[in-house]
Amino acid sequence: MNPEFIDINDFRARMETLRRTGMNFLRDIIGMDWGEEGLGAIYSLENTSTGQVLQTAVRCCDREKPSIPTVCDLWSVAELYEREVYDFFGIHFAGHPDMRRLYLRNDWVGHPLRKDYNEDEAINPIRMENEIPEDVQRPYELAEDAEMEISDKLTNKIHGDQYIINIGPQHPATHGVLRFRLALDGEEIRKIDIHCGYIHRGIEKMSEKMTYPQILALTDRLDYLSAHQNRHALCMCIEKAMGIEITDRTQYIRTIMDELQRIDSHLLFLSCAAMDLGAITTFIYGFRDREKILDIFEEVTGGRLIQNYNTIGGVQYDITPDFAKKVKEFCQYQKGKLQEYNDVFTNNIITRKRMIGVGILSYDDAISYGCTGGTGRASGWACDVRKRHPYALYDKVDFKEIIYKNGDCYDRFLVRLDEIVESIHIIEQLIDNIPEGDYKVKTKPIIRIPEGRYSASVEGSRGEFGVFIESKGDKSPYRIKFRPMGLPLVAAMHKILKGAKIADLIAIGATLDYVIPDIDR
Amino acid sequence: MEMKKPAIKSIPYEEFKDNETLEKLLNELNKERTNVIVGKLDDIINWGRSNSLWSLTFATSCCGIEFMAVGAARYDFARFGFEVTRNSPRQADLIMVAGTITHKMAPVLKRLYDQMAEPKYVVAVGGCAISGGPFKGSYHVLNGVDKILPVDVYIPGCPPRPEAMLYGMMQLQRKVKIENFFGDKNRKHNSNDIPNEPIIVTNVPITPNENSEEQ
Numbered sequence: 001m002n003p004e005f006i007d008i009n010d011f012r013a014r015m016e017t018l019r020r021t022g023m024n025f026l027r028d029i030i031g032m033d034w035g036e037e038g039l040g041a042i043y044s045l046e047n048t049s050t051g052q053v054l055q056t057a058v059r060c061c062d063r064e065k066p067s068i069p070t071v072c073d074l075w076s077v078a079e080l081y082e083r084e085v086y087d088f089f090g091i092h093f094a095g096h097p098d099m100r101r102l103y104l105r106n107d108w109v110g111h112p113l114r115k116d117y118n119e120d121e122a123i124n125p126i127r128m129e130n131e132i133p134e135d136v137q138r139p140y141e142l143a144e145d146a147e148m149e150i151s152d153k154l155t156n157k158i159h160g161d162q163y164i165i166n167i168g169p170q171h172p173a174t175h176g177v178l179r180f181r182l183a184l185d186g187e188e189i190r191k192i193d194i195h196c197g198y199i200h201r202g203i204e205k206m207s208e209k210m211t212y213p214q215i216l217a218l219t220d221r222l223d224y225l226s227a228h229q230n231r232h233a234l235c236m237c238i239e240k241a242m243g244i245e246i247t248d249r250t251q252y253i254r255t256i257m258d259e260l261q262r263i264d265s266h267l268l269f270l271s272c273a274a275m276d277l278g279a280i281t282t283f284i285y286g287f288r289d290r291e292k293i294l295d296i297f298e299e300v301t302g303g304r305l306i307q308n309y310n311t312i313g314g315v316q317y318d319i320t321p322d323f324a325k326k327v328k329e330f331c332q333y334q335k336g337k338l339q340e341y342n343d344v345f346t347n348n349i350i351t352r353k354r355m356i357g358v359g360i361l362s363y364d365d366a367i368s369y370g371c372t373g374g375t376g377r378a379s380g381w382a383c384d385v386r387k388r389h390p391y392a393l394y395d396k397v398d399f400k401e402i403i404y405k406n407g408d409c410y411d412r413f414l415v416r417l418d419e420i421v422e423s424i425h426i427i428e429q430l431i432d433n434i435p436e437g438d439y440k441v442k443t444k445p446i447i448r449i450p451e452g453r454y455s456a457s458v459e460g461s462r463g464e465f466g467v468f469i470e471s472k473g474d475k476s477p478y479r480i481k482f483r484p485m486g487l488p489l490v491a492a493m494h495k496i497l498k499g500a501k502i503a504d505l506i507a508i509g510a511t512l513d514y515v516i517p518d519i520d521r
Numbered sequence: 522m523e524m525k526k527p528a529i530k531s532i533p534y535e536e537f538k539d540n541e542t543l544e545k546l547l548n549e550l551n552k553e554r555t556n557v558i559v560g561k562l563d564d565i566i567n568w569g570r571s572n573s574l575w576s577l578t579f580a581t582s583c584c585g586i587e588f589m590a591v592g593a594a595r596y597d598f599a600r601f602g603f604e605v606t607r608n609s610p611r612q613a614d615l616i617m618v619a620g621t622i623t624h625k626m627a628p629v630l631k632r633l634y635d636q637m638a639e640p641k642y643v644v645a646v647g648g649c650a651i652s653g654g655p656f657k658g659s660y661h662v663l664n665g666v667d668k669i670l671p672v673d674v675y676i677p678g679c680p681p682r683p684e685a686m687l688y689g690m691m692q693l694q695r696k697v698k699i700e701n702f703f704g705d706k707n708r709k710h711n712s713n714d715i716p717n718e719p720i721i722v723t724n725v726p727i728t729p730n731e732n733s734e735e736q
Contacts, residue, residue, distance in 0.1 A: 105625050112660050119660050128628050169629055172608045177581050198626045199581050202659035224583040287593030305680055517582045
């Protein structure tokens with residue numbers, strides 16, 4: 001799909017019109033460096049009621065001081081998306097309230113995804129001193145000899161005398177290395193400042209130097225709990241671009257594997273959410289059952305967590321002869337265990353008290369923040385990519401899209417538990433009918449994608465995972481962008497947490513279910 | 522008295538790999554004989570320390586999930602005394618660096634390490650922590666934690682299998698056992714005298730999983 005290029009002077013007006021006419025879901029903002037033609041961004045929009053999809057693009061010719069009007073008042077999620085583009089490309093978004101870097105340290109030199117970025121290690125060595133936040137300044141103090149001097153004490157420009165507390169990057173309840181700076185008033189949270197990038201590995205920049213089969217190895221490591229889906233999305237995008245027809249057998253295997261991965265992820269979600277709230281037994285139960293899926297994965301793919309299974313044109317290896325038997329056994333086993341989770345955790349009075357009515361995300365906010373996946377569906381937004389834009393075999397199987405209405409922590413929790421049942425239901429429809437045939441079609445030894453722009457998206461374990469490739473016809477992409485599933489969720493924390501108690505932060509963070517390497521890439 | 526070779530219950534000494542590194546350390550410590558009473562006390566303390574290694578929960582990415590799996594039902598590292606994971610560096614004996622360390626994380630990791638009480642150990646888990654792994658060559662990735670921390674045990678893999686993690690932790694136990702807690706010849710304190718030799722976990726024998734057969 002080619003984006004509609006808008007002149008920078010008409011850009012703001014056109015985007016406002018689009019927003020008014022129902023384009024309420026901003027899927028992604030893709031920063032671009034077109035070299036001579038300047039820097040710019042591609043906006044991917046969708047109308048959630050009609051399903052209409054549109055891409056717009058804007059270009060700014062000034063490479064020294066590029067500036068684009070902001071859209072963060074139209075779509076709330078744009079606030080973080082634009083900060084990401086600023087971080088990577090140095091494009092200033094005029095009118096953005098908080099134009100800071102999102103991922104890299106604030107003393108980083110240069111903008112890494114620009115084509116003219118200098119990767120010399122002397123320019124950006126490993127800095128071992130602590131990073132001082134930009135909203136902190138050293139005040140002037142009156143010294144004893146009546147001279148004004150800069151004091152050692154740090155004061156906070158933005159928050160004034162509110163109490164600032166850091167949660168993360170080394171904190172067990174942030175599920176990785178996310179860092180929150182919270183401004184507190186007693187126990188209530190007044191403001192939240194999100195610091196990402198503690199696991200920013202520069203996958204997109206690395207991909208620009210790699211060939212397509214090499215890039216495949218990195219996608220598993222983005223969100224390791226949707227390893228199959230991530231790789232599925234990239235393979236699908238490349239296959240679409242090259243016009244490769246994959247066999248029915250591959251489609252079956254991929255769909256089953258995606259659903260197994262989803263169950264795996266949701267079991268881990270259950271375990272971790274329970275542990276964050278102090279229920280260790282549920283953690284042990286969840287991991288016990290998750291090992292059964294890992295056994296199946298290991299037998300077929302050779303890997304437990306990182307499987308590297310999908311490839312361009314098919315899958316790496318054929319399924320083992322007793323794959324179907326084992327999967328059926330697992331489905332039978334897992335169905336019996338769900339009641340156990342409910343007995344020990346879901347219906348527990350402490351769980352209910354800590355989750356019901358806590359951390360409410362409204363329907364409109366869910367769309368405005370682009371919170372796809374279980375979080376969006378708990379708020380009543382039917383955002384499942386498997387239903388909206390069916391891929392693989394999802395238009396042939398019968399399954400229910402789980403939707404709850406309240407959008408609180410408890411609903412977000414229940415959505416995932418119910419999705420385990422639906423995933424089992426999908427697997428059971430497919431597992432007996434895997435057709436014979438090749439598990440992989442032969443592709444050219446060197447994979448080149450014809451010039452153009454391609455995108456594909458799948459329903460990952462925690463939202464819509466999208467891949468965007470701009471190719472110039474080479475062995476490696478000119479620009480590759482992965483839509484993170486977690487960034488919108490983290491953006492929405494700002495809204496959810498306002499006025500919440502600090503103890504609720506843990507429950508809210510646990511049920512939003514983000515994975516940090518997926519946010520940071 | 523002399524310090525003995527480290528023994529792990531139910532695994533013979535010869536079956537461990539990389540015994541040479543340990544023997545080298547042992548020889549260094551045994552150059553001067555120790556007082557019997559102090560030596561016996563050392564033995565008891567080291568026995569206790571090596572069987573209750575508390576690790577800091579420091580997981581940045583994929584390897585952290587495997588670390589959780591090692592702690593959960595099937596692999597259950599409580600069998601070896603590692604089950605207490607601490608969220609505060611003040612209470613931890615070792616830091617398991619599980620996952621990629623980026624430029625932004627490096628000062629945080631160093632600070633956590635500095636906050637830990639002596640004696641402290643570092644285990645580098647997975648390709649990323651050892652050398653940058655698949656992300657070597659990225660502009661924002663530290664190519665190996667040994668650039669900023671002294672590493673005691675390396676556990677390769679992407680991510681390492683739970684068996685490899687258990688084996689690596691046992692190697693660390695063996696290392697903890699050969700240390701003079703008292704006296705001036707302490708391997709950890711006088712790190713200038715005796716270099717810190719890391720153990721590299723290689724060729725972990727993987728036994729077929731009996732657990733899955735039962736089901």
